[in-house]
Amino acid sequence: MNNLTDKKQNKFSINVGLAEMLKGGAIMDVTNVEQAKIAEDAGACAVMALERIPADIRRDGGVARMSDPEMIQAIKDTVSIPVMAKCRIGHFAEAQILQALEVDFIDESEVLTPADETNHIFKSDFKVPFVCGATNLGEALRRIGEGAAMMRTKGEAGSGNIVEAVRHMRNLQDEMKRLTTLGKEQLMAVAKEHGAPFDLVCYVAEHGKLPVPNFSAGGIATPADAALVRQLGAEAIFVGSGIFKSDDPAARAAAIVKATTHFDDPAVLLEVSSGLQPGMKGLEMSEIPEEERLAVRGW
Amino acid sequence: MNKAVGVLALQGAYQKHIDILGALNIAAQTVRTSHELASCCALIIPGGESTTISLLIQKNSLYDPIKIFAENHPVMGVCAGMIMMATEVDDDRVTPLGLMPFKALRNHYGAQVHSFTTDITMDFDSKGQTFPAIFIRAPGVDKVSSEVQVLARNVNKNRNEAVILKKGQHMALSFHPELTGDTRIHNYWLNNFKQVTPHASIK
Numbered sequence: 001m002n003n004l005t006d007k008k009q010n011k012f013s014i015n016v017g018l019a020e021m022l023k024g025g026a027i028m029d030v031t032n033v034e035q036a037k038i039a040e041d042a043g044a045c046a047v048m049a050l051e052r053i054p055a056d057i058r059r060d061g062g063v064a065r066m067s068d069p070e071m072i073q074a075i076k077d078t079v080s081i082p083v084m085a086k087c088r089i090g091h092f093a094e095a096q097i098l099q100a101l102e103v104d105f106i107d108e109s110e111v112l113t114p115a116d117e118t119n120h121i122f123k124s125d126f127k128v129p130f131v132c133g134a135t136n137l138g139e140a141l142r143r144i145g146e147g148a149a150m151m152r153t154k155g156e157a158g159s160g161n162i163v164e165a166v167r168h169m170r171n172l173q174d175e176m177k178r179l180t181t182l183g184k185e186q187l188m189a190v191a192k193e194h195g196a197p198f199d200l201v202c203y204v205a206e207h208g209k210l211p212v213p214n215f216s217a218g219g220i221a222t223p224a225d226a227a228l229v230r231q232l233g234a235e236a237i238f239v240g241s242g243i244f245k246s247d248d249p250a251a252r253a254a255a256i257v258k259a260t261t262h263f264d265d266p267a268v269l270l271e272v273s274s275g276l277q278p279g280m281k282g283l284e285m286s287e288i289p290e291e292e293r294l295a296v297r298g299w
Numbered sequence: 300m301n302k303a304v305g306v307l308a309l310q311g312a313y314q315k316h317i318d319i320l321g322a323l324n325i326a327a328q329t330v331r332t333s334h335e336l337a338s339c340c341a342l343i344i345p346g347g348e349s350t351t352i353s354l355l356i357q358k359n360s361l362y363d364p365i366k367i368f369a370e371n372h373p374v375m376g377v378c379a380g381m382i383m384m385a386t387e388v389d390d391d392r393v394t395p396l397g398l399m400p401f402k403a404l405r406n407h408y409g410a411q412v413h414s415f416t417t418d419i420t421m422d423f424d425s426k427g428q429t430f431p432a433i434f435i436r437a438p439g440v441d442k443v444s445s446e447v448q449v450l451a452r453n454v455n456k457n458r459n460e461a462v463i464l465k466k467g468q469h470m471a472l473s474f475h476p477e478l479t480g481d482t483r484i485h486n487y488w489l490n491n492f493k494q495v496t497p498h499a500s501i502k
Contacts, residue, residue, distance in 0.1 A: 014414045017435045017478050021346050021378070025310040040392075043355050045310050045348045080392055080405065081348050082436070102410040104436070127412045254358070261309050261355065262331060 008124060015129030015149035018082070018104065019213040022046055022236055026226065026260045027084065028253060029053050029240040035249070036075045042253035046082040046105070048238065049075040054111050054158030055241035055280065058292070064112040066094040069101050084131070089297060090116025099128040105150070107131050110297035111157045118299060123147030133217065135168045135295055137175035137204070138194030144212055145197040151210055153234070154295040155218020158241045160282025162225045164295055165218050169232045172214070179205040218295065221246070221279045223259030223272045230263035247277035305330040305339030309355040311347020311379060315477035319485050333364035341373040341492065344380030346435070346475055349405060352379050353393040362396070369398045373468035373492050381471040382438050399466045400444035407439030417455040419462060423487050430483065432462065432474035440464065440473070468492050
């Protein structure tokens with residue numbers, strides 16, 4: 001390996017390492033300093049700083065862009081946990097700005113309005129780690145091929161409905177399981193079928209998992225939702241609208257953190273699910289027109 | 300009764316430590332309650348977010364049980380876990396367990412873009428050997444008591460910082476041996492005490 005490749009590989013390991021540190025935790029969307037404080041006090045392992053949570057982006061319409069760096073900086077100054085921020089799909093200039101701001105993770109996110117309908121950012125060129133969304137294995141492996149250090153299944157952001165998160169997690173897990181049953185001679189055809197890099201297909205066939213941590217996002221609104229996706233294989237969770245669109249953000253945030261840790265202990269899940277105020281109302285998927293669905297963004 | 304090495308699994312890189320213990324043929328188990336802790340012969344506090352882990356230790360009523368456990372069982376803290384081992388931390392959002400007399404400096408090197416790897420040499424290792432140390436939003440240390448042994452330093456870029464501390468059966472590390480798959484450090488810690496029972500069927 002030459003020196004340059006060595007350095008890139010090194011950077012990638014460090015960035016996947018940070019993703020490892022976030023495992024077993026809850027990452028929460030916050031739009032201001034007060035919410036960031038509530039998230040940190042509730043036990044969030046990181047926050048995602050953004051101007052509007054997905055439910056409001058969905059309601060308001062218009063173009064959703066990277067947040068004001070000043071607002072992100074204010075949140076960085078408030079909390080000690082890692083701060084993530086979103087850039088538009090393909091918008092590498094926004095990513096350059098977020099890197100200069102020294103956010104700890106960039107989410108190249110379908111929640112914002114895409115800037116490029118063909119290409120994603122070439123993430124290996126950056127020092128800062130990236131997380132990207134995926135609805136299936138091919139999409140996940142393309143993003144990792146571009147340099148993403150963490151994946152999250154997309155779900156449907158801002159819906160308060162877990163059904164898409166479950167669909168995407170099951171899709172991904174089923175496709176990975178299938179690969180482990182195939183012969184080596186079948187893997188190139190699989191790479192072609194999924195539109196995925198061959199070496200990453202081989203990795204999944206050998207290990208039965210992605211080479212980076214895989215978290216779940218999009219629609220988690222209750223402690224039980226968090227426990228469900230964790231039991232389906234999510235290594236940590238992102239909660240967006242579910243917390244600050246509920247009637248009791250602090251209590252709900254703490255309950256979701258506890259459910260994420262004790263995801264396979266029904267006695268704890270019962271305790272933390274009891275006595276919460278009403279959660280966000282949420283949307284039935286049939287209420288969201290196809291063209292307004294966020295999960296289909298990404299190529 | 301065969302006792303396992305516990306890995307605190309409230310949040311963070313606990314699975315990687317379980318994998319390393321597995322590679323060393325040592326029985327390991329996750330610890331999320333004081334009941335689970337009671338069935339362990341030693342404890343690893345993994346990396347993760349120190350403010351989160353500190354908070355979750357309190358919220359899950361594990362603070363006193365871990366302190367009592369540490370009086371006669373070995374504990375190893377890594378990164379965020381190292382911060383929890385200290386007697387003092389430069390951030391009042393963390394309530395350390397006070398198991399080793401030193402002060403921990405949270406996030407000593409800055410944001411993730413300043414995370415790095417470097418080769419270090421360890422006092423207990425064979426001569427001429429190095430260990431690939433991965434530092435991720437890593438802590439620094441200060442006011443290290445004379446009761447504490449320093450087993451490795453980061454001398455990269457004219458630095459001279461203690462990165463492995465040991466006192467009695469306890470150890471604290473500012474970097475992540477579990478991410479390299481290299482078993483030398485875990486093996487050294489385990490060989491420092493005898494209660495550990497090898498276990499053929501690793502879970």
